[in-house]
Amino acid sequence: MTTAATVTEGTDSPYALSHLDALESEAVHIFREVAGEFERPVILFSGGKDSILMLHLALKAFAPAAVPFSLLHVDTGHNFPEVLDIRDRLVAEHGLRLHVASVQDYIDSGALRERPDGLRNPLQTLPLTEKIQAERFDAVFGGGRRDEEKARAKERVFSLRDEFSQWDPRRQRPELWQLYNGRHAPGEHVRVFPLSNWTELDVWQYIEREQIELPEIYFAHEREVFKRSGMWLTAGEWGGPKDSETVETRQVRYRTVGDMSCTGAVDSDATTLEAVITEIAASRLTERGATRADDKMSEAAMEDRKREGYF
Amino acid sequence: MTRHTEELAEQLSATTLLRFATAGSVDDGKSTLVGRLLHDSKSIFTDQLEAVEQASLGRGQEAPDLALLTDGLRAEREQGITIDVAYRYFATPRRRFILADTPGHVQYTRNMVTGASTAELAVVLVDARNGVVEQTRRHAAVAALLRVPHVVLAVNKMDLVDYAEPVFAAIAEEFTAYAASLGVPEITAIPISALAGDNVVKPSSHMDWYGGPTVLEHLETVPSTHDLSDCKARFPVQYVIRPQTTEHPDYRGYAGQIASGALRVGEAVTVLPSGRTSTIAGIDVLGKSADIAWAPQSVTVRLTDDLDISRGDLIAPSADAPAPTQDVLATVCHVADSALVVGQRVLLKHTTRTVKAIVKEIPSRLTLDDLSQHPEPGQLVANDIGRVVIRTAEPLALDAYADSRRTGSFLLIDPADGTTLAAGMAGDAFAVTAEAVAEAVAVQDDEGWDF
Numbered sequence: 144m145t146t147a148a149t150v151t152e153g154t155d156s157p158y159a160l161s162h163l164d165a166l167e168s169e170a171v172h173i174f175r176e177v178a179g180e181f182e183r184p185v186i187l188f189s190g191g192k193d194s195i196l197m198l199h200l201a202l203k204a205f206a207p208a209a210v211p212f213s214l215l216h217v218d219t220g221h222n223f224p225e226v227l228d229i230r231d232r233l234v235a236e237h238g239l240r241l242h243v244a245s246v247q248d249y250i251d252s253g254a255l256r257e258r259p260d261g262l263r264n265p266l267q268t269l270p271l272t273e274k275i276q277a278e279r280f281d282a283v284f285g286g287g288r289r290d291e292e293k294a295r296a297k298e299r300v301f302s303l304r305d306e307f308s309q310w311d312p313r314r315q316r317p318e319l320w321q322l323y324n325g326r327h328a329p330g331e332h333v334r335v336f337p338l339s340n341w342t343e344l345d346v347w348q349y350i351e352r353e354q355i356e357l358p359e360i361y362f363a364h365e366r367e368v369f370k371r372s373g374m375w376l377t378a379g380e381w382g383g384p385k386d387s388e389t390v391e392t393r394q395v396r397y398r399t400v401g402d403m404s405c406t407g408a409v410d411s412d413a414t415t416l417e418a419v420i421t422e423i424a425a426s427r428l429t430e431r432g433a434t435r436a437d438d439k440m441s442e443a444a445m446e447d448r449k450r451e452g453y454f
Numbered sequence: 455m456t457r458h459t460e461e462l463a464e465q466l467s468a469t470t471l472l473r474f475a476t477a478g479s480v481d482d483g484k485s486t487l488v489g490r491l492l493h494d495s496k497s498i499f500t501d502q503l504e505a506v507e508q509a510s511l512g513r514g515q516e517a518p519d520l521a522l523l524t525d526g527l528r529a530e531r532e533q534g535i536t537i538d539v540a541y542r543y544f545a546t547p548r549r550r551f552i553l554a555d556t557p558g559h560v561q562y563t564r565n566m567v568t569g570a571s572t573a574e575l576a577v578v579l580v581d582a583r584n585g586v587v588e589q590t591r592r593h594a595a596v597a598a599l600l601r602v603p604h605v606v607l608a609v610n611k612m613d614l615v616d617y618a619e620p621v622f623a624a625i626a627e628e629f630t631a632y633a634a635s636l637g638v639p640e641i642t643a644i645p646i647s648a649l650a651g652d653n654v655v656k657p658s659s660h661m662d663w664y665g666g667p668t669v670l671e672h673l674e675t676v677p678s679t680h681d682l683s684d685c686k687a688r689f690p691v692q693y694v695i696r697p698q699t700t701e702h703p704d705y706r707g708y709a710g711q712i713a714s715g716a717l718r719v720g721e722a723v724t725v726l727p728s729g730r731t732s733t734i735a736g737i738d739v740l741g742k743s744a745d746i747a748w749a750p751q752s753v754t755v756r757l758t759d760d761l762d763i764s765r766g767d768l769i770a771p772s773a774d775a776p777a778p779t780q781d782v783l784a785t786v787c788h789v790a791d792s793a794l795v796v797g798q799r800v801l802l803k804h805t806t807r808t809v810k811a812i813v814k815e816i817p818s819r820l821t822l823d824d825l826s827q828h829p830e831p832g833q834l835v836a837n838d839i840g841r842v843v844i845r846t847a848e849p850l851a852l853d854a855y856a857d858s859r860r861t862g863s864f865l866l867i868d869p870a871d872g873t874t875l876a877a878g879m880a881g882d883a884f885a886v887t888a889e890a891v892a893e894a895v896a897v898q899d900d901e902g903w904d905f
Contacts, residue, residue, distance in 0.1 A: 158679055158716075158748050159470045159678055159679045160470070160471075160679075160750070160751065161469065161470065162469050162470055162471040162549075162550040164751070165470075165471045165750065166471070167740065167752075168711060168740075168750055168751050168752040169711075169750070169752075171711070171740060171752035172692070172710075172711040172752050175692040175693045175709050175710070175711075175752070176692060176806075178692075178693050179692050179693045179765045179806065203740045203741055204709070204740075204752070205693075205695060205709070206695075206738075206740075206741060207695075207697050207699075207701070207702050207705060208695045208696065208697035208699075208702075208705075209697070289540075289541045289542075289543070290542075290543045293540075296540040296541055296542060297538050297539075297540050303872075312538065315538065316873070316874045317539075317564055317565075317567075317568040317789045317874060317877070318568065319567070319568055319571040319572075319789075319863070319865065319874075319877045320571045320572060320859065320860065320863045320877075321572075321711070321860065322803055322805075322863065322864070322865045324803065324865060324867060324872065324874050326801075326867060326871075326872025327872055328871065328872070339541070340541070340543070340552055342543045342545075342550075344545070345550075
């Protein structure tokens with residue numbers, strides 16, 4: 144038998160956990176708290192690296208039993224096929240239940256209108272919040288990390304949302320020790336962020352350590368892209384390129400995976416996990432700063448969307 | 455390897471995590487210190503700096519306002535104040551850091567208590583021109599109450615006192631005497647200029663007389679864990695894992711995070727509050743079987759006997775089990791806007807257990823400024839710290855906060871709307887005797903101390 148933690152040399156005691164072991168242990172604790180205290184939890188699952196990491200941690204937390212949560216995908220209708228593929232494979236492999244809230248359905252029914260700029264991420268909030276109400280989810284896991292954005296730096300691990308899913312930063316509960324308060328009234332729910340204390344680099348290092356499979360678009364590959372607002376967007380039926388934009392084939396990869404209309408690729412030759420980690424460690428741009436159009440809309444874009452019920 | 459890739463390789467090697475909190479009032483230069491730590495450790499990204507430059511220009515400011523890096527909310531930017539605790543992340547080749555950036559404004563006490571509750575180290579900032587002031591004493595008292603293991607006194611703005619050693623020495627001596635009298639176990643004083651960058655990340659050439667570490671060096675080398683032999687093992691059961699599958703028909707594992715100490719296979723354990731006993735048959739550390747596991751690992755424990763154990767129970771070595779109690783004497787920091795009053799019915803959340811409780815007495819309220827006590831205040835309002843006596847509906851396996859920050863802490867919750875009312879710490883408030891505290895702060899009060 145072996146002890147599982149990585150013991151670190153140097154000034155620390157032999158019982159110091161490595162930073163990845165400490166983050167893993169904390170995230171697992173959060174998953175188990177929710178399983179112990181809530182009736183109908185769900186993991187928000189986009190097929191991106193953060194949600195795949197969340198699922199991996201949840202599987203570890205409850206092994207050898209099944210994960211006691213279902214998954215919820217807010218489908219913008221502009222998905223990368225590789226991402227849908229891995230989503231469906233993971234659901235089948237682990238015998239999970241998948242809920243889908245479809246932005247396209249809302250547009251088709253007239254409940255939502257396509258924006259002139261074509262961005263669909265801002266349209267996710269209504270389908271998400273209505274699905275939470277309809278399914279009576281009382282805890283919704285998100286992969287949000289506090290290092291991503293300054294409004295998120297103020298986010299709690301357990302974040303109470305009212306019956307309209309709204310976030311009010313002035314009325315957040317202080318979060319003390321590891322004592323998470325999940326109390327909520329009927330109709331309210333709690334957003335839970337088990338990866339709050341992880342950074343982008345931690346996520347990648349952990350993915351490498353655990354050998355977690357990711358969609359191929361995270362690794363450098365040849366792709367037809369065009370430039371819009373300073374970002375390389377994937378050409379496709381979703382609405383690009385326009386007349387003035389020209390398509391070219393470049394070697395790129397994605398740092399984040401979201402809607403095709405607002406997730407930009409970066410030039411890269413990193414084809415392996417090791418190369419990706421080296422690239423990220425050397426990058427002088429944040430993940431969102433490099434590749435997310437929707438966060439560039441205003442100084443408070445993320446905060447405003449969080450207030451409305453977005454993650 | 456080039457120098458650049460060498461640095462990268464170092465940064466990617468296994469490191470430990472240190473959680474720390476900063477405390478300082480508005481003009482002490484806390485934002486500058488945080489900005490300096492992030493900037494000089496190369497943790498600010500180009501797009502973040504550009505966003506700050508843009509925003510500063512938009513308001514007609516010529517130089518980028520680094521406070522905008524940390525003030526994330528609309529109301530904070532509009533009012534130019536910091537509302538809430540924010541968590542920030544940075545790394546050096548030796549360690550990863552989680553910084554609880556606590557604002558020094560009106561709601562200072564609850565914010566600092568929140569930040570300090572998870573911190574292994576607190577940085578208390580002092581303006582070298584002003585020395586130890588009331589706010590400094592408050593910060594030291596909160597760090598002592600929350601039993602933050604390491605305290606750094608950063609004497610800032612040394613550039614404005616000609617980098618004079620006697621100025622630093624006098625402040626360091628006064629602060630150390632005060633903090634030590636409250637039982638702060640380890641105090642490190644460092645003379646700095648956050649603005650000029652002296653002794654924050656780089657050693658200062660202006661203060662040859664100082665031979666100690668820079669702030670960052672100290673953060674990198676301070677021990678992040680305690681000696682396990684000092685701590686009794688505590689394992690609050692979070693969740694019972696029972697797959698009931700053909701592959702695992704009889705598996706019954708108790709999942710949780712070890713709160714303190716270490717658990718070993720073969721150890722005799724007692725389950726509280728029932729008092730039943732068994733032996734540890736196996737420990738799984740997230741998929742790997744282990745002979746020993748320790749705090750803060752999340753594990754699953756199997757016992758040799760099939761006992762009725764559920765969420766909220768505590769597993770402890772039979773030799774060191776805590777005595778369950780329904781009468782809790784504790785210090786609380788009130789964090790809600792509505793008051794806590796004698797006779798109030800509350801919920802008490804301790805580890806994984808939430809029980810009904812009633813506030814029987816509020817014997818005293820503490821004034822942090824001079825550590826004087828106010829007897830029988832009748833109620834505690836936001837940011838008050840006071841002694842309380844609480845009666846719980848069910849027995850709790852509670853430790854003294856002095857022995858375990860994890861199993862000695864609890865929340866009081868409003869059963870009506872779920873509001874977190876207070877942060878509680880069981881047992882004595884400070885690590886030294888009441889008499890010693892009273893003597894050290896030279897309190898004129900004849901009624902003496904119960905803090």
